[in-house]
Amino acid sequence: MLRLRHFLDEHCENADISGIIDGLMVACKDIAYRLHMGSLAGVLGSAEQENVQGECQKKLDVISNDLIKACLKGMPQVKGLASEEEPDPVACNESGRYLVLFDPLDGSSNIDVNVTVGTIFSVLEAAEGADGAHEQSYLQAGQRQVAAGYVLYGPSTLLVFSTGNGVHAFTLDPRIGEFVLQRRDIQVPATTKEFAINMSNQRFWLPEMQAYVADLLKGEEGPLGKRYNMRWIASMVAEIHRILTRGGIFMYPYDSREPNKPGKLRLMYEGNPMSMLIEQAGGKASTAFENIMEIEPTAIHQRVSVVMGSAEEVDNALRYHA
Structure with a gap:
């Protein structure tokens, strides 16, 4: 079994990006655990507040957002972060080179009925002198992404990501608490029904x-x-x-x-x-x-x-x- 960290060491030339992806998974493992516990973890139901989009937040929306923010703030590679759930970006480490944008819990209307949800993330390189707390720093076309991916919380927890060299999928093995390689170089069939x-x-x-x-x-x-x-x-x-x-x-x-x-x-x-x-x-x-x-x-x-x-x-x- 090829573990995520070993795969990143072998296939991602940018150690900072490897560190961001690997570090993000700490928060995502915690989210997966709370989702799998469901009502036993007290994460179901409404948080009785709205996000910046004017949408009613679920309790796990707020929890997931806080977990990912705390994780990213501790990374020296991250200059700033932006969440779909918050109005403004947040500065992290001045010496960081990267900006991370994320949707902490996509599909959160599915939480209470035990249907699949996920976390989405995007990584951009910060321009010289960029301010991690300033919206303008993040306004870059998608072609400038240096990495992107999602974690799917379903019957199994899956990480799918790209650093610009193909798309690769990993499954969280709960026996060892690690993501292990499932598929590499994924290709979407050209035709469909x-x-x-x-x-x-x-x-x-x-x-x-x-x-x-x-x-x-x-x-x-x-x-x-x-x-x-x-x-x-x-x-x-x-x-x-x-x-x-x-x-x-x-x-x-x-x-x-x-x-x-x-x-x-x-x-x-x-x-x-x-x-x-x-x-x-x-x-x-x-x-x-x-x-x-x-x-x-x-x-x-x-x-x-x-x-x-x-x-x-x-x-x-x-x-x-x-």
Whole structure:
């Protein structure tokens, strides 16, 4: 069994990035333990407060955020951190070279019903003289990420990450408390018959997305010529993990409910890191109109629409939006 630390030593040339990923897993192991304990650990239910996004936080949202913050603050490599749950970035170590952005608990609406959730992270290199507490320091296009990944808390706890040299998956072995290599150099199948989208929002989508999904539902008799299956877990980590495992397309498109916002998901905490993983694995990631990782962000909590997964199916979707 090849353990995470040994794999990073052998395959990641940047010792600082290796240290950040390995160190983050200390907090993620703690989150996994509390999730597996469930109500016995007192982590279920609402925290009875809202985050910066205006969303009601779960108790484990707050706990996970605090655990990851404490972990990152202790790392000499980290100049600053930014959480999806907080309005402003936090400075860490002045001598650090890297900025870490994270969604501490993606899909937290699933916690109380014991369905898969996850942690997402993205690592950027800080510019010379950057302030880890200043939003502007983090406003870098996704193409400048030096690492990205997620931890999936399911029947087993999995780490999936990339440092720009392929995508690799590790499973937490509870017998030894270590992540061990499961798959290396993951590739997303180019074709698929599976899509994931929240159909309850259909009436709010743009006409182009309406037409594409309508043709998916027509199956063999439709212009796409095959029968599709739909999946929806309401956790981006789970949706992307399924695509990295067996292919598919995941979509959270623009809709008219909040016309001033370009999408639902957060560019810096969800769109960019997941796009890096998908593209490193041979898939494609788009807003339906442009490459996600080419967007120059203007705000740390900026939102984005998402269409990502198997390359040929993403191309199908993009043709409807051309």
